[in-house]
Amino acid sequence: MKRLRISEKMRELMTGYYMAGMQAECNAWITSGAPVELLHALDVYPVYPENHGALIGATKLGGYYCEFAEKNGFSRDLCSYARCDIGCVFAGTSPIGGLPKPTFLFACNNICNTVVKWYEVLSRIFKVPLFVLDMPFIRKELKDCHLRYVEEQLYDFISFAERVTDRKLDDAKLRDVVLKSMESVELYSECLRTAANKPSPMTCFDAFVNMAPIVCLRGTDHAVSFYKEMKQELDERVKEGVSAIEREEIRLLWDNIPVWYRLKWFGEFFEKRNACLVADTYTNAWSGFKVSRGEDVLSGMAEVYTVSYLNIGMEMTAEIINKLIDLYDVDGVVMHSNRSCKPYSFGQYEIQKKLSVPSVIIEADMVDERVFSEAQVVTRLEAFLEML
Amino acid sequence: MITVGIDIGSITAKCVVLEDTRILGYKISRVKPNLEVTAKEILAETLSFVGLKREDVGRIVATGYGRNMVDFADKKITEISCHAAGACFLISNAGTVIDIGGQDSKVIAVENGKVLDFVMNDKCAAGTGRFIEVMAAALNLRIEDVGSLAVKATKKLKISSTCTVFAETEVVSYISSGEKVENIVAGVCDAIAGRIIAMANRVGIRREVVLTGGVAKNLGVKRAIEERLGFPVIVPEEPQIAGALGAAVLGQKA
Numbered sequence A: 001m002k003r004l005r006i007s008e009k010m011r012e013l014m015t016g017y018y019m020a021g022m023q024a025e026c027n028a029w030i031t032s033g034a035p036v037e038l039l040h041a042l043d044v045y046p047v048y049p050e051n052h053g054a055l056i057g058a059t060k061l062g063g064y065y066c067e068f069a070e071k072n073g074f075s076r077d078l079c080s081y082a083r084c085d086i087g088c089v090f091a092g093t094s095p096i097g098g099l100p101k102p103t104f105l106f107a108c109n110n111i112c113n114t115v116v117k118w119y120e121v122l123s124r125i126f127k128v129p130l131f132v133l134d135m136p137f138i139r140k141e142l143k144d145c146h147l148r149y150v151e152e153q154l155y156d157f158i159s160f161a162e163r164v165t166d167r168k169l170d171d172a173k174l175r176d177v178v179l180k181s182m183e184s185v186e187l188y189s190e191c192l193r194t195a196a197n198k199p200s201p202m203t204c205f206d207a208f209v210n211m212a213p214i215v216c217l218r219g220t221d222h223a224v225s226f227y228k229e230m231k232q233e234l235d236e237r238v239k240e241g242v243s244a245i246e247r248e249e250i251r252l253l254w255d256n257i258p259v260w261y262r263l264k265w266f267g268e269f270f271e272k273r274n275a276c277l278v279a280d281t282y283t284n285a286w287s288g289f290k291v292s293r294g295e296d297v298l299s300g301m302a303e304v305y306t307v308s309y310l311n312i313g314m315e316m317t318a319e320i321i322n323k324l325i326d327l328y329d330v331d332g333v334v335m336h337s338n339r340s341c342k343p344y345s346f347g348q349y350e351i352q353k354k355l356s357v358p359s360v361i362i363e364a365d366m367v368d369e370r371v372f373s374e375a376q377v378v379t380r381l382e383a384f385l386e387m388l
Numbered sequence B: 001m002i003t004v005g006i007d008i009g010s011i012t013a014k015c016v017v018l019e020d021t022r023i024l025g026y027k028i029s030r031v032k033p034n035l036e037v038t039a040k041e042i043l044a045e046t047l048s049f050v051g052l053k054r055e056d057v058g059r060i061v062a063t064g065y066g067r068n069m070v071d072f073a074d075k076k077i078t079e080i081s082c083h084a085a086g087a088c089f090l091i092s093n094a095g096t097v098i099d100i101g102g103q104d105s106k107v108i109a110v111e112n113g114k115v116l117d118f119v120m121n122d123k124c125a126a127g128t129g130r131f132i133e134v135m136a137a138a139l140n141l142r143i144e145d146v147g148s149l150a151v152k153a154t155k156k157l158k159i160s161s162t163c164t165v166f167a168e169t170e171v172v173s174y175i176s177s178g179e180k181v182e183n184i185v186a187g188v189c190d191a192i193a194g195r196i197i198a199m200a201n202r203v204g205i206r207r208e209v210v211l212t213g214g215v216a217k218n219l220g221v222k223r224a225i226e227e228r229l230g231f232p233v234i235v236p237e238e239p240q241i242a243g244a245l246g247a248a249v250l251g252q253k254a
């Protein structure tokens, strides 16, 4: 696999991000689907336990840190991001020396309800205030009452954060952050969309590795310049007809969170069989966080964050996947049934029936390498490729 | 051309020698801890049985969960493609292949020997041959006798646990409460059938339904599946070799 040059830059950028977190005067631990723009606008440094979890998974220490939580009574059925994050708190460290102690916590349940309980636990451990942004689940259509409900809470959150930090939100600053957020999401989406080219200049593994800036830094200049540069590199590849893998014969779409401790393994597995996972539903979910250029920033924010990928009904999910299938012109879908992430994995067997191309389900976990059964995964994937 | 298919399963190894479209002979053996040795031995045994030498063989294809340990194979193909090919070789109008082996089971939708879709069981022994083996041991029965006993049952006792360990406890408690052995094993067979049909519904069931794998030899399981489907299924003469046969069949083409 041809690595993207930008990945080096990503490493530097994220190292800088974690270092800055250690020194920040004021920080909030935040869930991946929450409107981070509000934090940036208040100069509150955002800490992402989920990103930290992914990082631990990638270092193959997921099981090790999960055990610290398990020893303290947390069930092995609990999401492994939560388990290893809480585990690191008990262990007092992590591969990057642990996360800075939070000033306050900000959980939004537009991804799952696990985060609510997880952050309540953190709130008790650290004895710091928690704000839960409650999102109504959008089964079929988004209604006005949903938006009003969320928008009101955004105002509540601002008062809460202003009180805790003793700062005042500046409207102009918020507008500026939102504009940067929009720009980075747009650039990021364009990067992902280059995978529609044949051969694809990138794989979903490139997308996984380079997603941290859009998660943690959207709304800052860093994310904008990072994805600008990534886009340039990808455009160059497209112009020169450079393929991400040696020989692209089969094009595939990945569904669900990656298996972080096996990224390289999966990458090599597919490349050896001339199959390219050109895109995935996970990283594409962030291209949805695009606040529109409407007059009111907060109502725009309420809308995009409410209809987040994991907060919508199965019909809508299947529709989105079918759109990705068309956009990237893939021959099949590899669905990771992720033991950890119930909202993401629930319904995959039903969704499968609604897809326009064949799909296969493999069972694993994003961080906990103890539940990975290589022989079973290999047989399913090989049989699927033989079938295609 | 003469091709050989070797299927290294979790419990048994199977080897089939095929000349064009004619089966020359086959062997089934118990797998040894060393899969490489197992593969070499069964190949030698089968070849000597049919009176051929290694040089006579045009191509060797390995399948089964131990396929990657068969270094001398010319090609490795998953048991899903192989069971489909083997079943369709034997029963040309097969629409669904249900393979129940030692530690996994799969349902494959097929058309003219090609795989359309498939599902495999979850990561446990429920719904596999191992499940029956554990229950047979608890009842002090030989595995070969389970099926013929089950069809004599007057009622099916319900085994409600999916987990093999808990199900064994249920079986033991039926024994101690004086239930008839045939009614207990009928329950065991039906539990397997229930799991398989639930899986089969995911890919959709189309006739003819062909049963392969070692468990297809168990008459109790076959009957229980038929009762749940409401129509008869086809069990080839030697269902256990379907995977190895399919490997040999695919070897003719590749």
Ligand SMILES: Nc1ncnc2c1ncn2[C@@H]1O[C@H](COP(=O)(O)OP(=O)(O)O)[C@@H](O)[C@H]1O
Pocket (backbone or CB within 6 Å): B008, B009, B010, B011, B012, B013, B064, B100, B101, B102, B103, B104, B128, B129, B130, B132, B133, B143, B144, B145, B147, B213, B214, B215, B216, B217, B218, B240
């Ligand atoms: N004569 C028989 N009667 C009933 N069941 C049998 C018989 N022989 C084997 N079995 C069943 O078949 C299973 C093994 O199936 P097989 O297809 O050989 O598995 P694998 O390919 O995984 O090794 C055993 O667990 C047992 O339950």
Ligand code: SF4
Pocket (backbone or CB within 6 Å): A050, A079, A080, A081, A082, A111, A112, A113, A114, A115, A257, A310, A340, A341, A342, A343, A344
């Ligand atoms: S359950 Fe899923 S959505 Fe929720 S925190 Fe875990 S991985 Fe994220």
